[in-house]
Amino acid sequence: MPQADVIWKNGELVPWDEAKVHVLTHALHYGTGVFEGVRCYDTEIGPAIFRHPEHVARLFASSELYYMPVPYTPEQIRQATLDTVAANGLRSCYIRPLVFRGEGPMGLSPLDSPVDVIIACWEWGAYLGEEGKAKGVRAKVSSWRRLSPAGLIPHAKASGQYLNSVLAKIEVTKAGYEEAILLDEQGVVNEGSGENIFVVRDGRVFTPPQSASILDGVNRRSILQIAADLGVEVVERDIARAELYLADEVFLTGTAAELTPVREIDDHRVGTGEPGPVTRELQRVFEDALHGRDERYRGWLDPVPMDGTKA
Ligand code: PPE
Secondary structure, three states: OOOOOEEEEOOEEEEHHHOOOOOOEHHHHHOOEEEOOEEEEEEOOEEEEEOHHHHHHHHHHHHHHOOOOOOOOHHHHHHHHHHHHHHOOOOOEEEEEEEEEOEOOOOOOOOOOOEEEEEEEEOOOOOOOHHHHHHOEEEEEOOOOOOOOOOOOOOOOEOOOHHHHHHHHHHHHHOOOOEEEEEOOOOEEEEEOOOEEEEEEOOEEEEOOOOOOOOOOHHHHHHHHHHHHHOOOEEEOOOEHHHHHHOOEEEEEEOOOEEEEEEEEOOEEOOOOOOOHHHHHHHHHHHHHHOOOOHHHHHHEEEOOOOOOOO
């Protein structure tokens, strides 16, 4: 993967190769970490982080859900993130803050292990490929069901929980597809392995509600706002598997994936097999928002003071 120069670790910027942990790190054994995926874009107003406070807030919410007090304030984490991007001199990048239980006693009780924080960033292009973003990806419904709220917390972005997505992703990539769609135990559509999902039928847009086993995606919220501004109705309701096949359009949203259309699901062509008009319009406005080209959404950008120097 592309490396950057420095990584923020517990309050200090350290060289990329020196940002290491001990093999008895609690999170390595038990998945006791929470993280964020954030993006910085080279926008009309300079490098800026998209919906930064929302990502920081969700990081703290995930930490709280797993009884992992972050030893910094949200404002300190925001500032540290700006510093990390600036120190690496990256005008656009993917940012990965991670809060985790570090080196401490082995065993399931994490409460005596330290809470460590790192913030890394690197250049990361289109998650599901440039072609996928332009033409749509081929998806498959995974045989693995989305993790149940009876056992874990879908609304937390927690490291260990991602084993569910990892199984789904391995299954569908081995079968020759680009992305996995996960249903819940009742067979209701939930989300992609790392994205929220939207279905368009007869000009109306549907997306699973907060009560589904989904992450409350920052980009999901952005699309709800943009759709409202465009006068496109979005209904948050359960989606049946068959509706994926009967849809006119389907698309995925996420920080890594941005807005990626889906052109095929389980070997059924979605609509015409090309991204449809609703997807295209939402994607166009969304991309404008990400890059600061739309005045209406400038408030979603947190500018990175670059100081013109590399640390
Ligand atoms: N659901 C899941 C399960 C998920 O992981 C993500 C983000 C989303 C929905 C969309 O959330 P948001 O980014 O706030 O719109 N997935 C992150 C991790 C991807 C990875 O491979 O790692 C991301 O996009 O950064």
